[in-house]
Amino acid sequence: MARSSLASGSGKPATRSGKRPGTTAAARPETTGPGHTPPPGWRPMTDPAPLLPDPEPFRVLGTPAAADADPVLMRELYEALVRGRRFNRQATALTQQGRLAVYPSTTGQEACEVAAARCLGERDWLFPSYRDTLAVVARGVDPVEVLTLLRGDWHNGYDPAATRVAPLSTPLATQLPHAVGLAHAARLRGDDTVALALVGDGGTSEGDFHEALNFAAVWKAPVVFLVQNNGFAISVPLHKQTAAPSLAHKAVGYGMPGRLVDGNDALAVHQVLTEAVERARGGGGPTLVEALTYRIDAHTNADDATRYRDAADLEPWRAHDPLVLLENALRDRDLVDDAELRAVEAGAEEMAAELRRRMNADPVLDPMSLFDHVYASRTTQLREQAARLRAELDAEEA
Amino acid sequence: MGTATAPAAPAKAARKPATMAQALNRALHDSLAADPTVHVLGEDVGTLGGVFRITDGLAAAFGPERVTDTPLAEAGILGTAVGMAMYGLRPVVEMQFDAFGYPALEQLISHVAKMRNRTRGTMPMPITVRIPYGGGIGGVEHHSDSSEAYYLHTPGLQVVTPATVADAYGLLRASIASDDPVIFLEPKRLYWGKADWSPDEPETVPPLGRAVVRRPGRSATLITYGPSVPVCLEAAEAATAEGWDLEVVDLRSLMPFDDETVCASVRRTGRAVVVHESSGFAGTGAEIAARVMERCFHHLEAPVLRVTGFDIPYPPPMLERYHLPGVDRVLDAVARLQWED
Ligand SMILES: Cc1ncc(C[n+]2csc(CCOP(=O)(O)OP(=O)(O)O)c2C)c(N)n1
Numbered sequence: 091m092a093r094s095s096l097a098s099g100s101g102k103p104a105t106r107s108g109k110r111p112g113t114t115a116a117a118r119p120e121t122t123g124p125g126h127t128p129p130p131g132w133r134p135m136t137d138p139a140p141l142l143p144d145p146e147p148f149r150v151l152g153t154p155a156a157a158d159a160d161p162v163l164m165r166e167l168y169e170a171l172v173r174g175r176r177f178n179r180q181a182t183a184l185t186q187q188g189r190l191a192v193y194p195s196t197t198g199q200e201a202c203e204v205a206a207a208r209c210l211g212e213r214d215w216l217f218p219s220y221r222d223t224l225a226v227v228a229r230g231v232d233p234v235e236v237l238t239l240l241r242g243d244w245h246n247g248y249d250p251a252a253t254r255v256a257p258l259s260t261p262l263a264t265q266l267p268h269a270v271g272l273a274h275a276a277r278l279r280g281d282d283t284v285a286l287a288l289v290g291d292g293g294t295s296e297g298d299f300h301e302a303l304n305f306a307a308v309w310k311a312p313v314v315f316l317v318q319n320n321g322f323a324i325s326v327p328l329h330k331q332t333a334a335p336s337l338a339h340k341a342v343g344y345g346m347p348g349r350l351v352d353g354n355d356a357l358a359v360h361q362v363l364t365e366a367v368e369r370a371r372g373g374g375g376p377t378l379v380e381a382l383t384y385r386i387d388a389h390t391n392a393d394d395a396t397r398y399r400d401a402a403d404l405e406p407w408r409a410h411d412p413l414v415l416l417e418n419a420l421r422d423r424d425l426v427d428d429a430e431l432r433a434v435e436a437g438a439e440e441m442a443a444e445l446r447r448r449m450n451a452d453p454v455l456d457p458m459s460l461f462d463h464v465y466a467s468r469t470t471q472l473r474e475q476a477a478r479l480r481a482e483l484d485a486e487e488a
Numbered sequence: 489m490g491t492a493t494a495p496a497a498p499a500k501a502a503r504k505p506a507t508m509a510q511a512l513n514r515a516l517h518d519s520l521a522a523d524p525t526v527h528v529l530g531e532d533v534g535t536l537g538g539v540f541r542i543t544d545g546l547a548a549a550f551g552p553e554r555v556t557d558t559p560l561a562e563a564g565i566l567g568t569a570v571g572m573a574m575y576g577l578r579p580v581v582e583m584q585f586d587a588f589g590y591p592a593l594e595q596l597i598s599h600v601a602k603m604r605n606r607t608r609g610t611m612p613m614p615i616t617v618r619i620p621y622g623g624g625i626g627g628v629e630h631h632s633d634s635s636e637a638y639y640l641h642t643p644g645l646q647v648v649t650p651a652t653v654a655d656a657y658g659l660l661r662a663s664i665a666s667d668d669p670v671i672f673l674e675p676k677r678l679y680w681g682k683a684d685w686s687p688d689e690p691e692t693v694p695p696l697g698r699a700v701v702r703r704p705g706r707s708a709t710l711i712t713y714g715p716s717v718p719v720c721l722e723a724a725e726a727a728t729a730e731g732w733d734l735e736v737v738d739l740r741s742l743m744p745f746d747d748e749t750v751c752a753s754v755r756r757t758g759r760a761v762v763v764h765e766s767s768g769f770a771g772t773g774a775e776i777a778a779r780v781m782e783r784c785f786h787h788l789e790a791p792v793l794r795v796t797g798f799d800i801p802y803p804p805p806m807l808e809r810y811h812l813p814g815v816d817r818v819l820d821a822v823a824r825l826q827w828e829d
């Protein structure tokens with residue numbers, strides 16, 4: 091794996107004794123008498139040093155590497171970020187108009203969302219959490235179908251097998267073992283499919299996070315876990331969630347590499363995820379990526395963030411805005427002019443208008459479909475219950 | 489085993505004594521052989537062959553990719569099985585014991601049961617979850633739960649439990665072949681019960697969702713399943729001394745539920761007792777009694793009674809015989825079916 095600054099490691103000793111694991115046992119002092127030997131057969135299962143995350147979050151923007159970044163990629167990412175932000179604004183507005191039941195915005199996290207979609211190939215799978223509408227839209231799924239869950243006309247609107255996108259997962263972290271199982275199954279079948287699973291910082295406290303990472307590492311499954319550490323799980327800040335050095339460090343305990351990346355640096359997230367996906371595809375096994383970002387909006391439109399954070403907390407993050415960072419880099423290299431930026435804005439406006447138009451149409455509801463997909467075919471009991479509802483509907487219409 | 493009165497299959501191949509454990513093992517073997525998408529996974533199911541030896545020899549026959557010793561994490565096992573099913577595989581998961589299936593409940597309730605419905609039928613979950621269940625084996629705490637009501641209360645799941653050697657084979661094959669998830673409850677105290685059975689030409693069984701009359705009778709119907717089927721058959725034999733001719737219905741499949749067979753029997757006999765070993769309150773028997781009452785009210789000569797385990801945590805092994813519904817308790821209930829009218 092082409093690690094960007096791994097060779098230097100953390101600069102810290104890998105073990106408390108300062109020796110590399112694997113050499114410690116041999117270097118133990120002479121022992122006396124029976125029983126004063128290391129436990130039989132002990133050796134570390136794996137050398138933890140190469141698994142450790144970089145000491146600093148990996149960045150491209152604002153570093154010399156930005157000068158060499160692919161201009162086409164930069165432009166495309168920028169356009170996707172602008173459209174993503176506009177999408178969040180439009181979807182939040184739709185909640186105010188009663189067109190969406192709720193919307194969890196990813197404003198501030200667009201770089202993660204967009205990079206998650208773009209690092210995958212056609213046959214790869216995305217496993218989004220409930221917040222990741224934007225990633226699914228960026229993957230090319232029809233936005234109206236993606237918003238089905240939040241509009242409330244069904245629990246999921248798109249065909250997972252056709253889109254290679256799992257349903258948005260509301261029970262936190264439960265989608266992670268699914269990604270592992272799917273990636274494992276693909277490998278068993280000889281396909282080079284990779285699964286990318288998204289989770290929040292709060293979700294890393296769930297048991298399913300632990301079990302998924304453990305299974306993935308044991309099975310060497312071609313899966314990548316992206317934790318968007320946006321600072322909060324609703325109101326609860328990270329320090330109440332974990333005492334780990336970083337969330338990326340958790341990878342080491344499972345025997346997989348952990349990578350720390352600036353989640354607002356679209357080029358950096360894109361690079362780290364692309365490397366992890368290719369590593370998985372090549373048989374190298376899973377990677378845990380922690381992207382440091384910030385949830386600029388409240389948890390959802392229904393949340394009041396002033397109850398648990400100060401407006402001033404947002405200032406440093408507004409200055410570290412993913413759109414601004416990338417726009418600055420584009421301008422630094424004269425890759426865009428004002429006219430182009432206005433064209434990108436206009437494109438996003440058009441997208442929002444189209445979304446508004448489509449979402450303002452009332453969805454067609456079929457109450458009888460409530461019984462259609464509980465089982466492959468209706469049970470006797472469901473047939474009886476469907477008949478009862480049919481009779482009620484007929485009476486209503488009469 | 490209560491196969492004596494079941495309709496005998498044409499004995500083409502030699503029938504010889506076999507245990508339910510052997511029939512289950514054979515069903516897994518035949519499913520793995522018949523369908524390359526079938527995968528068995530669980531704790532100790534590979535090299536060891538499972539703590540009850542139900543998967544004995546399968547890893548050797550099909551290799552560790554088809555029959556996999558997983559890490560020890562039930563939610564992880566079922567959660568990865570969901571992903572495998574999403575990719576077109578047909579996982580058969582073993583939970584080592586009834587009470588150790590609880591960590592997997594979230595995956596089961598929130599995903600296994602709901603995925604087909606959530607995705608409007610595009611993402612079925614052909615997963616079989618095998619769970620050794622029930623008491624009567626002298627197990628210490630957490631090894632004797634009857635957890636069927638938890639599963640039954642979850643739309644989207646099928647719940648199946650065999651009571652005979654032949655059904656163990658046939659129902660497990662049918663469960664694995666089903667495109668919807670099945671909780672396959674194996675009555676562990678019947679694992680070692682023997683019956684004459686032909687492993688080379690196993691009887692086919694009807695599709696899931698069909699009950700069977702194990703013993704025809706005219707006086708009253710005992711509605712039961714799994715480990716309580718032999719108890720009811722024994723009670724029916726003993727009842728002849730009192731002049732009662734009891735019919736025994738083995739549900740086999742609790743969901744889908746065979747209202748037709750149950751109600752046809754109760755309409756004939758006019759009296760019914762539901763027997764199971766799990767707790768009675770809000771239990772399976774409550775549902776069955778209500779269904780019978782709703783559908784057969786005018787045929788009933790007496791209220792539908794229930795004989796169930798007490799509403800207590802499963803007792804320690806030295807006290808379990810006081811908890812488990814036995815022949816006497818079943819006969820007591822039959823005696824209370826208002827015969828004097
Ligand atoms: C298993 C589970 N518990 C609780 C919730 C309620 N809930 C929804 S979002 C959320 C916070 C999630 O925080 P995090 O994982 O950091 O993701 P973020 O919202 O920041 O994207 C909670 C507690 C849930 N959806 N699932």
Ligand SMILES: [Mg+2]
Binds near residue numbers: 291292318320321323
């Ligand atoms: Mg968060």
